[in-house]
Amino acid sequence: MVWTQNNMEAVLWILAAVVFMEAFSWAIHKYIMHGVLWKIHKSHHVHTKGVFELNDVFTAFFGGSAIVLILLGLPALDYRFWLGCGITLYGMLYFVLHDVLIHKRLKWFGRPKGKFLRAITDAHRAHHSTKERDDAVSFGLFLVPKRFYRK
Ligand SMILES: [Zn+2]
Ligand SMILES: [Zn+2]
Known part of the structure; x- marks a missing residue:
């Protein structure tokens, strides 16, 4: 493969999408999921039976947005396609790290x-140390407070 400017742009759009998704999901988690949509997200904070939980609708929403962007950007292979790929990459990382x-x-x-x-695991465990809407900490997946990096 020849390294062209188009390849460079594709990589930048993918990286931008990954960085954006971490910030965006942090904000949504903190202000929406632990806010007006707590009823849905609560299923992730209490023990649920079965393979799926109501909270998975958020995963479906992000996955759906990625598919729409990929389809919109596919004919011209423009930024929408690469943003969709970046959201997909973030979703896969999120699944492997958070869910698995x-x-x-x-x-x-x-x-x-x-x-x-270890740091991101401990930080997310700390997030789950409460079953309440209002006293949770550490809403990001990759961006976690320094104190979780032990020596
Ligand atoms: Zn939460
Ligand atoms: Zn969790």
């Missing part, structure tokens, strides 16, 4: 050993 590594919805991994994976 942290919540063990699939039994793929044991306890993480690396500093970074």
